[in-house]
Amino acid sequence: MTTTASPRIAVVGAGPGGLTCARILQRHGITVSVYDRDAGPDTRDQGGSLDLHADNGQIALREAGLLDDFFRLSRPEGQEMRQLDPSGAVLFHHVPERDERFKPEIDRGRLRDLLLGSLHPGTVRWGHALRAVDGPADGPRRLRFANGAVVDCDLVVGADGAWSAVRRALSGATPRYSGVSFLEAWFHDVPARHPEVAELVGPGGAAAADGERGLFAQRNGGDHVRVYVIQRVPADWIAAAGLDPRDTRGIRAHLVDRYGHWSPRLLRLVTDNDGPYVDRPIHALPVPHTWEHSPTATLLGDAAHLMPPLGVGVNLALLDACELALALAHQDTVGRAVRAYEETMLPRSTRTARLLDGAAEHLLSTELPDFAAADGR
Structure with missing residues (x-):
């Protein structure tokens, strides 16, 4: 079983989860490569605004040494929320306290730039769309990319989102x-x-x-x-x-x-x-989404537990990334690190996914959401 002293770690997907995992690994002296299908960091629009929560997403950024930078770039005023009826009448209006930092907003592009700028030059290999993961469960794994590149690794981390190509090596589930x-x-x-x-x-x-x-x-x-x-x-x-x-x-x-x-x-x-x-x-993804443990492959974020967009996705992805990186830094083998990570991540994601199963319908509800409960307070 590969030790964590010098494993070949490949993270697939340069989104917030994959980049956070890479950043924390590098802070612990562990070499990692990130592969992304985009031709470069500015190939496409990165999407809208994210709120990073104090009890998960911010924990990961603190471990990454980037929390102060996040607060400098974030918009605490973005926590303001208005609920209206179809006539335009205001039913609810939350105005954050002056020093409220529970879930400040940040644009996806700015968060990604922050994470990219924190990595060693050359960490991210752009233009690598993953086609297949080969190799036995006990490794090494062989990654085959659409551009013809072939990479062998001791651990492949699927941080490649809803339609994850890494997921196919572990699970037959599809969104x-x-x-x-x-x-x-x-x-x-x-x-x-x-x-x-x-x-x-x-x-x-x-x-x-x-x-x-x-x-x-x-x-x-x-x-x-x-x-x-x-x-x-x-x-x-x-x-x-x-x-x-x-x-x-x-x-x-x-x-x-x-x-x-x-x-x-x-x-x-x-x-x-x-x-x-x-x-x-x-x-x-179906609930629960689990897979048979492999010491050489695992998933994080939407690749592991795609849920309706109700404010938890990126926060869970960052927390997953943090816990996986720390497990790799502190366990003596890659396999033990992956098992320790999944023993925490899978029950947590299953609990959250059960709560949110079918919850996309709540976005159409005329009932006022409990914003305090949603904040975890």
Whole structure:
């Protein structure tokens, strides 16, 4: 069994979880390589704003030596939250305390840049889309990439998200459609170009729902707002309506029909966006998702426990990454480290996944969420 003195560790996926794992490993003197399918760090948009919680995500950043940098880059005012009804009336308004740091917001891109900048040069190998993981369970593992590269390693860590290629080496599970779909819309330079949207959303987020459809608008850095149009629809609803994802005008007309009874103030979130919509059907892994232990492969984050987007995903990914890296630093063999990590991670993720199983429907509920309970207070 490979010792943890000088193992060949390959992390697949340069998202927050994979990069955090690599950062903590390097802080403990352990060599690691990260492989990502993107051609480079700026290949695609990294997504919206994240809230990192004091009881999981922030723990990982502290272990990574990056917590002070995170607070410097984060937006504590992003913790403000408004709940409205379809008429635009405010039902609930949470304004964070001046020194509140339980779950400040940070743009995904800024968090990724922070993590990338903390790694040794050359740690991330871009343009490596994983095609297969070969080799026996007791190792070594052989990674085969679409660009023809072949890499042997003593441990492969699947941090490659919802449609993980590493997962296939451990589990036959695949994500299932939740029945709820997001349609993402972007608003740029909102104070100047969309002042009504800026006022409606404030510095944090604003949500509304009527039981069948909902909206969630979230302030991002740089005076941007992302809006998620939330619907209970088939996964192929755009094609079923005779539309094309690039047909912004046609999709907008369809949404106006579905949201037409909502107030004009809220309807702006559906119709006044800059550029095209982005279709994001919500998937989740079966619950529980477990696998037979292998001393040479494991998963973290969405690859291990994809759940509906209710504020826990990235926080669990960072905590997974932290605990796996620390286990590799403190156990005497890779296999024992992987087992110790999974003995904690799998029960925790199963408990959380059971709580959130089917919870995508809550995004459409007219009941006020218990924000205090969601914060873990």
